[in-house]
Amino acid sequence: MPEGGGKDALVESAAFLAATDRLVVGTGIANIHFRIPTPAEGGARTLAALYPGRFVLGLGVSHAPFVEENMKGTYGKPLATMRTYLDRMNALPPEIEEGARPARVLAALGPNMIELSGELADGAHPYLVTPEQTAATRAILGPDKWVISEQAVAIGGDAEDQLRRAHTHIGFYVPLQNYRNSWLRQGFDESDLVPGGSDRLARALVAMGSPEQAAASVTAHLDAGADHVVVQILGDRPTTDPRPALRELASVLPL
Template identity: 45%
Template sequence: MANLEAMATQLESFGVWQFTDGQSSAQAREMAQRIESLGYSALWIPEAVGRHAFVNSTNLLGATEHLIVATGIAGIYNRHPGVMMMGATELDELSDGRFLLGLGVSHAPIVSGLRGLAYDKPLSAMRTYLTQMAEAPIMIPGGQMPPVVLAALGPKMLDLAAAETVGAHPYWTTPEHTAQAREIMGDDAWLCVEQKCVLTTDRQVAHESANDQLSIYISLPNYRNNWLRLGFTDEEIDGREPRFLDAVVAWGDEDAIAARLQEHRDAGASHVCIQAVDPSGEQSMPDWRLLEAFAPADR
């Protein structure tokens, strides 16, 4: 296992969460370098139907010197457990311990609808996958498995994350969920939460940005079930009501956004990764104004 203490310490400062599917490989490298120069601790990248999590990570790790690159997340249905273990271990070696493996069960519409694979019950599928990963032989000299976190929202998956990995990476959540997750997982687990932020004081613009972000997620059961657990109604979710939008997307001036990020920390987050949503509607790149405003190097 990589140096957990050193990585945990680095993750105490803000990270960045960003899609790279709309970027060229060269643009992604330049983005990672700029994020690193601003002092952010980590860059979290997703995997859906665009870039391959491990190839993308190799590109970004090769372009940086200190930045942690984390998958947020790599889907377990995309790779055999042994292949996942091989790739993650090699990335740990290539990066001198700067790779963090986030795993998730993805969603039935992607796994079954697009891949044509059977989508099993999330909890049992992840538990079995982790067991098979642990049993997989690895023949990389000096190779170590990097830290693993799980995409976890519900209590049972959070329990599994705390018991079998270093922690969890919740997505599309609120500080209230962060507090619940910390209580479930205990004090020692890593809790790496994502928060979407829009740097604008115009509520209409902020809500339009939130709606753009929600369009591909609102019908996915894993997220919807979590929002319902948090006390939102189907009517609020489907209607994109202000109470719901204001809860899942932080917006306002720098002070307002800083307050939301601090709420996550106060609720028990060990790491907060900022998804800097550009209010202009540009989605291929983060809003650099926001990332510059919250740059750890300047704080």
């Protein structure tokens, strides 16, 4: 789950883990500007100790407007900021929750952050990327690190409604420079970075059409080298129940 909605992702993870027996829960992503490194690492280790193999700690540097305007903080160079943060996490003494360490992945879009996710983490969690970018991430990380790509999905309703939901989703991210840079690296251009995103950008990043067509977009990331694909169902509101659409996808994947 994300952390942009005002809830603490680690606390929310603990609630989901406590209420389930098999579910693997990941933070996608926990904002490193929200918490200092030591309790972030300690809290993550506690969840790993309580729920072995069921918690994945996803970390990210967030975006300058969120940090500087909403938090009144300082948004430094993302790569250096993340490296320093991870070094401080790793400095927590090993006897704290000895032997318990969650899998750690980074919200990595650019090549340097992807490389860091292989150096100081267990892999990368790319967001709003094409299967081609998943393949590029795999190529940088090699065969032994995790690639957990996200795929937004808009199914149900007619084609016009699906495209509307895709533009609403993409539109939130278009003003953010980290994503704009990522899309330019992926082969899009400034004409795609209009409010709401161009139709080309929306169709490339959001799986639409029938459940079978959407499932093909999910499997394209797996074929490109992803270990796992996080499916994000786009409804009319952020609180729309995703389970009916997830069941449709599960039936055609098949799961």
